[in-house]
Amino acid sequence: xxxxxxxxxxxxxxxxxxxxxxxxxxxxxxxxxxxxxxxxxxxxxxxxxxxxxxxxxxxxxxxxxxxxxxxxxxxxxxxxxxxxxxxxxxxxxxxxxxxxxxxxxxxxxxxxxxxxxxxxxxxxxxxxxxxxxxxxxxxxxxxxxxxxxxxxxxxxxxxxxxxxxxxxxx
Numbered sequence: 001x002x003x004x005x006x007x008x009x010x011x012x013x014x015x016x017x018x019x020x021x022x023x024x025x026x027x028x029x030x031x032x033x034x035x036x037x038x039x040x041x042x043x044x045x046x047x048x049x050x051x052x053x054x055x056x057x058x059x060x061x062x063x064x065x066x067x068x069x070x071x072x073x074x075x076x077x078x079x080x081x082x083x084x085x086x087x088x089x090x091x092x093x094x095x096x097x098x099x100x101x102x103x104x105x106x107x108x109x110x111x112x113x114x115x116x117x118x119x120x121x122x123x124x125x126x127x128x129x130x131x132x133x134x135x136x137x138x139x140x141x142x143x144x145x146x147x148x149x150x151x152x153x154x155x156x157x158x159x160x161x162x163x164x165x166x167x168x169x170x
Contacts, residue, residue, distance in 0.1 A: 003055055003111060003113060003117050003119060004117040006055055006085075006087050006092070006095065007053055007085045007113065007117055008085075009085075010055060010056075010085025010086050010087050011085065011086050011087075012084070012085070012086070013069065013072075013073040013076070013084055013086065015086075016058070016059065016060060016069070016086050017060065020059070020060035020061065021060075021061065024060040024061050024066065027060075027063075027066045028060050028066045028069065028070050030152075031066055031067050031070040031071075031152050031155070032073070032074070034152050035070065035071070035074060035152065035155050036155070036156070037074075037156050037159060038156065041156055041159055041160065041163075042078060044163055045075055045078045045079055045082075045159065045163070046078055046079055048079050048081050048082065048166070049081065050081060050114070050115065051081050051083070051114070051115035052081060052082045052083070052112060052113070052114070052115075052120075052166055053083050053084075053085070053112075053113040053114070053115070053117060054072055054075070054076075054082065054083065054084045054085070054110050054111070054112055054113070055085055055086075055087065055110070055111045055113060056072060056084060056085070056086045056087070056108060056109070056110045056111075057086070057087050057088075057089050057092055057095070057096050057107055057108065058072075058086055058089075058107055058108035058109070058110070059088065059089055059107070062107055062108065063150065064107065064108055064125055064126060065107055065108040067150075067152060067155065067158075068108045068110070068123070068126075068127075068158050069108055071155050071158040071159060071162075072084050072108075072110055072158075072162075074159075075159065075162065089105070089107055093105050096109050099111055099119075099122050099124075100122075100124055101122075101124045106124050106125040107125065108123070108125065109122060109123070109124055109125070110122065110123040110162075112162065112165045112166055120165055120166055120169055121165035121166075121168075121169050123158065123161055123162060123165065126149065127149070127154045127158045127160075127161050128157065128160075128161050129145070129154060129157050130145050130146065130149045130154055130157075133145030133146070134146070
C-alpha cells in the first residue's frame with residue numbers, strides 16, 4: 001500500500017526539473033539532447049500495451065539521477081501507458097533501503113509497478129552493464145565503464161533493463 005500512496009503523491013519530472021538548480025537542469029538537458037536510442041528499442045517501448053507506473057526516488061543534483069531520470073522521462077514521452085512519479089530521497093530512506101539491491105540507500109531507485117501498483121521490479125542506481133563492470137576485478141574495465149556511462153553512452157541499457165523488469169520481473 002505504501003508504494004501506491006507514494007506513487008499517487010509523487011511529483012512529475014517537470015516539477016523536479018523546475019525546482020532543481022540551473023547547473024543540474026543543464027546537465028540533465030545535455031543527457032536528454034544527446035540520447036541515442038535504436039529504432040528497435042524505441043519500437044519495443046512504443047509497443048507496451050499495459051499500464052506501467054514508475055515510482056522514482058531521484059533528484060537532479062545526483063549525477064546518476066541526471067542520466068537515468070532523463071531516460072525514464074523519455075519512456076513516458078514514447079508511450080502514454082508509462083507514468084513516472086517522483087519522491088524525494090530525504091524522508092524515504094527506509095523505503096529506498098527496502099527496495100534496493102543490498103539494503104542501502106542507492107539512487108536513483110525506480111520501482112516498476114503494474115496498474116494496480118504491484119511491484120514488478122526495480123532499477124537501482126546504474127544500468128546492469130555498468131553494475132557488472134563495477135563488480136569486476138578488472139580495474140581498467142571498471143574505470144572505462146564508469147567514464148563511458150557518465151558520457152551518457154549506456155542510456156539505451158537503462159531502457160533495456162526497464163524492458164527486462166516489466167517483462168520478467170526482478
